[in-house]
Amino acid sequence: MxxxxxxxxxxxxxxxxxxxxxxxxxxxxxxxxxxxxxxxEVTELTFEEKLKIDDERYAAVHIQHAAEQMKEKERERAIKIRKEHHEALERLKVEKQERSVQLQKELKEAKKKACKKPLVEEKKTRVFSSATERCVAEVYTNWKAPVTLEERYPTIQPNEFAPNQIPGVKCFVKVSETSIKGEEVVKDIAPQFFEEKEVMQELSQIHTMLKSNVKVNEIWAKFRAGEFKTLLQPKIQPALVKICEHIGHQRNVSIVLAQETQEQAKKHPVGLKAFLRMVKHAKNIKPDTLFKEIVPREMGLFSSTTQELTKISQMINQGMETEEIIAFCEAGKLPALKKPESQQPLINIVEKHGHSVMVAQVLVEEAYREAKYEKVTTEEASEVIHEEEKKTVKVSKIKSGKPIPTFQLFSPFIYYFQHFSSKCYVTPLNCATENNVENIQVRQGSKEWNIDWVWFPTIT
Structure with missing residues (x-):
């Protein structure tokens, strides 16, 4: 209707x-x-209209049934939620009771342990038979074997002294200036490392002078005057560096070594030498990890320094000696590693692995070489040549006017010039055969010499 x-x-x-x-x-x-x-009027509907009417009838019949079903489902869901809520409350009550019981047990156990004396683990301390043994053990910590490099150093006279020859003493001076542990080093620590009483006496004198506001330059003047002969020894320097690290002054040690590195890096690749010494003698590093992980992280993955260190890794794997690699670098074949600014990052890697002693050794070695062999006069060179040419070398013609050190052949294309145990490096510019060299260039530090015609006998 x-x-x-x-x-x-x-x-x-x-x-x-x-x-x-x-x-x-x-x-x-x-x-x-x-x-x-x-x-x-009676009109017959179309098929679509009949379907529509059937749908309306179905909906009218089933909507009420569907509504009743939804109400039933909502009622069942509410009952289920209510039941789960009650079950959760029951579980919480049970868990609370269990926690309370467990807490009581823990309190009882804690009271029992408090009544017992705590067990103190005894630290195993190594006993040394002498101060020298302790010094060697401390200095060469994490070395494959102790290496006495100082025996090959030349003897330095007091008038040839320079402060860069004693980085260990410099570290001790830095500690005495910036802390109160200088006296502890003199009285307690130094006797554990040195057997010579002269070492303790001279350290005590330096400490007293610093506390009396004596300037450091005046102390170096006394070294030059020969008043501290014992502390001038090369073997003392690594031990003093280790002592300063032993008392917790690693930062002062790093500052002193960084200052020395900055000065010597202008002439020598001291960072590369310390790095190669660590690769050769340290037992707490793995070369593969060092070159593939640590070096790219410290130097930069795509830097020229990293690429040249990778090349050095290949040289080491091929059996090339450290001295040959250094000569290769000083000849200009590794320009990035020869730069002064590349030395300190290499020093940092060595120090992070706990080998500050190696850095100190390299600095002392270069300081001694600079003091002894970069001041060779023409007269001294000619005398040495006259003595040595009878033994190993025949010289046809030598350019005069510049100091020429003696020389000796060790390998076909890397030559070591020797003068009072010093080492120079020779670059063959025009080689006819292995033993016949025309026009070679000799380098020692910042100086160069040219030799027109030299015949080298083969030495086996």
């Missing part, structure tokens, strides 16, 4: 054709009732 304004229409969904015709309709409302006539 549909009402539109003053008309009412009734739609009969299903009717047979014979039902069409006129019908009397009775309409009733609050106003009363009325009768009217209406015509029933």
């Amino acid at each position: 549909r009402v539109r304004n003053d008309k009412a229409m009734l739609t009969v969904v299903q009717a047979r054709p014979e039902m069409k015709g006129e019908y009397t309709c009775r309409a009733v409302n609050s106003e009363g009732e009325i009768f009217s006539k209406a015509t029933l």
Whole structure:
């Protein structure tokens, strides 16, 4: 039934054709009732309209059923949630009771342990038979074997003294200036490392002078005057460096070594030498890890320094000696590693692995070489040549006017010039054969000599 304004229409969904015709309709409302006539027309619906009517009938029947099902499901879900909530509360109560019981047990055990005396683990301390043995053990910690490099150093006279020859004493001076442990070193630590009483006496004198506000330059003047002959020994320097590290002054040691490195790096690749010494003698490093992981991390993965260190790794694997690699670098074949600014990063790597002693040894070695062999006069060189040419070398023609050290052949294309145990490096510029060299260049530090014609006998 549909009402539109003053008309009412009734739609009969299903009717047979014979039902069409006129019908009397009775309409009733609050106003009363009325009768009217209406015509029933029977029209057959299309298939789509029949489907639509069927859907409406299905929905009318099942909507109420679906609503009842939803209400039932909501009721079941609420019951389930309520049940889970009650179960969770019960579990919490049980867990709380269990925790309370466990806490009581732990308190009882703690009370029992508090009554017992704590067990103190005894630290195993190594006992040394002498101070020299302790000094060697401390200085050469994490070395494959002790190496006494100082025996090959030349003898330095007091008038040839320079402060860069004693980095160990410099570390002790730095400790005495910046802390109160200088006296502890003199009285307690030094006697454990040195057997010579002169070492303790001279350290005590330096410590007293520093506490009396004596300037460091005045102390170096006394070294030059020969008043501290014992502390001038090369073997003392690594031990003093180790003592300063032993008392916790690693920072002061690093500062002193960095200052010395900055000065000597202008002339010598001291960082590379210390790095190669660590690769050769240290037992706490793995070369593969060092070159493949540590060096790229410290130097930069794509830096020229890292690339040249990789090349050095290949040289070492091929059996090339450390001296040959250093000569290769000083000849300009490794320009990035020869730069002064490349030395300190290499020193840092060595110090991080606990080998500051190696750095000190290299600095002392270069300082001695600089003091002794870079001041050779022409007269001294000619005398040595005259003595040595009878033994190993025949010289046809030598350019005069510049000091020429003696020389000796050790390998076909890397030559070591020798003068009072010093070493120089020779670059063959024009070689006819292995033993016949024309126009060679000799380098020692910052000086160079040219030799026109030299015949080297083969030495086996």
